[in-house]
Amino acid sequence: MEEATRLVSTGDCVRLWDVVTMAPLEQFNPHNGRSPVAQACWSSNNQYLVSASSSGDKLVVSSLKLAPVPVVELGEGKKQTRVCLSSSFQFLVSGGLDHCVHIWDLKTSRLHRSLKDHKEEVTCVSFNASDSRIISGSTSGDLVLHSLTTNLSSQAFGHGSDHPIHDLRLSTVKRSLLGTVSDSGSVVLWDSNTQKELHVFDGAHKAPASGVAFSPTSDLLVVSVGLDKKIVCYDTASRIVLRSIRVESPLTSVEFTPDGTGLVVGSTQGKIYQYDLRNSSAAMRVTVAHRTSVTCLRFQSSTILVYPFLPQSSKLGSTKISSKRSSSSVSNSSQPDPVSSRGPTHHRLSTSTGAERNYKSVGCVLFLFDLNPETSGVLFLAQSSESQWHSKAAQLRLTCLQKPSLYSRCSFVSQVELAEKKLQADVFPVFERSGPVPPAAISSSLSQSTAEVVGHGGAAPLSSLQIELIQNMIHETVEECRDACHKDIINLQIEMIRQFYILLVEVQGLMEKYSVNESLVEEIERLREENRQLRTKY
Numbered sequence: 001m002e003e004a005t006r007l008v009s010t011g012d013c014v015r016l017w018d019v020v021t022m023a024p025l026e027q028f029n030p031h032n033g034r035s036p037v038a039q040a041c042w043s044s045n046n047q048y049l050v051s052a053s054s055s056g057d058k059l060v061v062s063s064l065k066l067a068p069v070p071v072v073e074l075g076e077g078k079k080q081t082r083v084c085l086s087s088s089f090q091f092l093v094s095g096g097l098d099h100c101v102h103i104w105d106l107k108t109s110r111l112h113r114s115l116k117d118h119k120e121e122v123t124c125v126s127f128n129a130s131d132s133r134i135i136s137g138s139t140s141g142d143l144v145l146h147s148l149t150t151n152l153s154s155q156a157f158g159h160g161s162d163h164p165i166h167d168l169r170l171s172t173v174k175r176s177l178l179g180t181v182s183d184s185g186s187v188v189l190w191d192s193n194t195q196k197e198l199h200v201f202d203g204a205h206k207a208p209a210s211g212v213a214f215s216p217t218s219d220l221l222v223v224s225v226g227l228d229k230k231i232v233c234y235d236t237a238s239r240i241v242l243r244s245i246r247v248e249s250p251l252t253s254v255e256f257t258p259d260g261t262g263l264v265v266g267s268t269q270g271k272i273y274q275y276d277l278r279n280s281s282a283a284m285r286v287t288v289a290h291r292t293s294v295t296c297l298r299f300q301s302s303t304i305l306v307y308p309f310l311p312q313s314s315k316l317g318s319t320k321i322s323s324k325r326s327s328s329s330v331s332n333s334s335q336p337d338p339v340s341s342r343g344p345t346h347h348r349l350s351t352s353t354g355a356e357r358n359y360k361s362v363g364c365v366l367f368l369f370d371l372n373p374e375t376s377g378v379l380f381l382a383q384s385s386e387s388q389w390h391s392k393a394a395q396l397r398l399t400c401l402q403k404p405s406l407y408s409r410c411s412f413v414s415q416v417e418l419a420e421k422k423l424q425a426d427v428f429p430v431f432e433r434s435g436p437v438p439p440a441a442i443s444s445s446l447s448q449s450t451a452e453v454v455g456h457g458g459a460a461p462l463s464s465l466q467i468e469l470i471q472n473m474i475h476e477t478v479e480e481c482r483d484a485c486h487k488d489i490i491n492l493q494i495e496m497i498r499q500f501y502i503l504l505v506e507v508q509g510l511m512e513k514y515s516v517n518e519s520l521v522e523e524i525e526r527l528r529e530e531n532r533q534l535r536t537k538y
Contacts, residue, residue, distance in 0.1 A: 011290025266294025
């Protein structure tokens with residue numbers, strides 16, 4: 001029997017839920033019962049759970065192998081209210097009311113190191129994907145990066161005490177992308193490598209923002225919640241607000257479902273709201289979870305992603321990638337991905353209609369075709385990592401989010417699979433031919449090759465409208481790419497001219513400084529003549 005995917009929520013206690021049915025599995029409180037549990041974190045093998053309370057009484061590592069049992073207690077009396085586990089389960093980082101960030105060695109159950117870079121209460125701590133750095137935020141508005149390799153901390157950066165940091169997250173797809181929310185209601189995106197601000201969504205919330213989360217399947221989607229009762233979705237590429245969902249009560253926490261298609265949010269009334277971003281703005285399920293505010297929501301680590309809100313008849317099954325690769329995909333799915341806990345994992349797509357679905361990669365675009373004759377069509381459009389796709393993808397995402405009926409036929413995939421050998425042989429040589437190639441010829445060849453591959457094996461071919469849609473999209477992309485390259489070349493030429501002019505001015509200055517000065521030579525000759533005349537007379 002397959003183990004159920006679990007969700008942990010914290011509030012007046014720690015509760016574990018079956019993600020599919022939202023039935024409570026376990027309920028316990030390893031802390032002082034008079035104070036709420038502030039945060040919880042899963043181990044990478046899902047057998048342990050680390051928790052911290054709002055009073056900071058202690059940090060507790062609980063084993064979940066059978067019944068929840070506390071196995072390790074750390075930091076008693078150190079007032080630690082925030083906690084995060086490394087993926088290797090070797091180190092635990094915590095922060096809290098003592099203004100310090102503590103690193104604990106779980107093998108020895110001892111304090112490994114204390115960092116005193118903050119001046120006020122530490123409100124959030126996190127490891128990066130490689131466990132090489134720790135990032136922390138505080139009520140003073142400061143963010144600090146600490147390297148475990150060099151044991152050095154960065155200079156504090158942030159927006160100051162007017163923007164106290166309430167929550168932070170690192171993207172699992174674009175690992176340098178950092179998102180923070182503050183009591184001012186703003187959402188800020190940072191580059192954690194350079195500590196540079198990328199964008200500020202000012203006024204995203206009219207009240208303090210309380211939580212932020214990145215999509216586990218795309219670095220382009222980020223969501224925040226706040227005490228203004230709003231869920232706000234943003235596009236990090238075009239830097240626009242995609243949609244805003246109004247909820248009946250102030251919100252305190254947010255988390256994406258493992259497949260990236262849904263959200264769970266917690267409220268001050270102790271309720272957990274579940275949303276499917278593909279369908280509508282209404283909550284699919286509301287669960288009364290705690291007597292106090294829901295302080296934290298976390299899904300367990302998982303390599304096989306199952307969307308929890310689908311009915312039992314449409315559980316996610318295996319996806320046939322191609323007839324040549326079906327056996328290898330099945331064998332590979334049984335083996336754990338060594339980086340699955342740190343990065344995105346591939347979707348398993350519903351096959352409840354009996355439709356045979358297939359991934360096709362064309363250039364930088366990924367299409368998922370439904371090969372069932374009755375439902376044939378383009379179902380999925382992948383977002384390219386190329387910059388010229390960002391605006392188009394943002395418009396399409398916004399359209400899909402505004403039209404629930406369209407979302408049932410369109411979704412987004414952040415990982416581009418390799419095309420089949422036939423598609424590679426037919427399509428990619430188009431780009432490798434020497435000499436200029438008309439964009440129309442490229443798009444026509446791509447669409448024809450795509451249609452041939454999709455219709456191979458007796459399946460229903462694409463309609464002329466679908467082929468034309470694909471051809472137009474590819475044509476526009478090639479045109480945009482050509483324009484972008486042309487602009488880059490022009491900018492490069494301008495920069496070269498500017499640099500040459502700067503060098504010319506510098507050379508002229510040096511020549512004037514060190515070359516023979518004719519006026520000075522004439523003055524010397526005049527003085528010599530006067531000297532000879534004076535000697536003659538006197």
